[in-house]
Amino acid sequence: MMNTLLGSTTGNHTSDSPVQSQDHPISPQRRKIVVAMTGATGAILGIKLLISLRRLNIETHLIISKWAEATIKYETDYHPSNVRALADHVYNINDMAAPVSSGSFRTNGMIVVPCSMKTLAAINSGFCEDLISRTADVMLKERRKLVLVARETPLSDIHLRNMLSVSQSGAVIFPPVPAFYIKPASVEELIDQSVGRMLDLFDLDTEEFERWNGWNKE
Template structure:
């Protein structure tokens, strides 16, 4: 009897889905894409129409320049995109920044666009899902949604400034937040100062 042997696929680059919504903080998503590109991580970008508007309002980038930072870009309405299926292997997903609307949609399982559908895939496949939630102050609705989605396996990451680094610029604060976000995927950007205890001046 002839037995067909299937060879294991060759080791490939790590693959992460990056989604950007219209919440304030477009620079965070841009910096994540830049860091992942530098780390040679394959990126799949999904961007909402309001993310594009926020990019133009908050940064010097055009959405086309941001899309050029990713290896693959998927239309938010393309529910047949590879990332919409659990059979498409990834190492996780980060929604940065994540609006409360998107967080609510993910929490309810209401997959009406590719961002919420791909996040749903991460949860059902038990893959890493990081939501960089941008809102303040928080209502009880926001908090309930965050608690329930955390219980489902997602990680809520509010980009809280690390004052102990005594940042000289907003860019330093962004780099620290992005570095901590990517720590959750076991990726080290090497771009920020880690806490090493109280430093006494000599």
């Protein structure tokens, strides 16, 4: 009876044992990140983020709002269908029964890029009116990484209060401020730098942007 409960000490391991033979090593679980795109300006940031995550072999779960689709078509040469194709899984923003809406869904975090002030306000108030705000709410309650790439300027005291409040709840506010110290030759370089810094927050290195190494003496 004791051997039945604990598993035999010889021969094959029981099904509950995490140990596997050298012929069948345990493969590390693929990391998962939820990406949400709202209608704020800066759609290219979300697109470039998805491309980088795909290159890094990160499993992506994408939610695109109605106005994000409009912004993608207006600001970029991409069509929303092309953007969806960059993700491993895509959910309708109104599908409140999607896997990512539950705390039982395991993920390494979520990034809202770009994040509109409407979405920020919904997250701050806990008003889960759609799948983006609901999934962000899940990240906060489960103490998982939540990064909000806030796109607005100038900022009102309402915006600032919302940012402070969600930051106190555990979110990271990431305004995509350009790094002029890299002496960018194009907007593309500024985008790559912002995306790289966003993914730094998830301990992911795109290796596609210049980091600060002190003053270069020439």
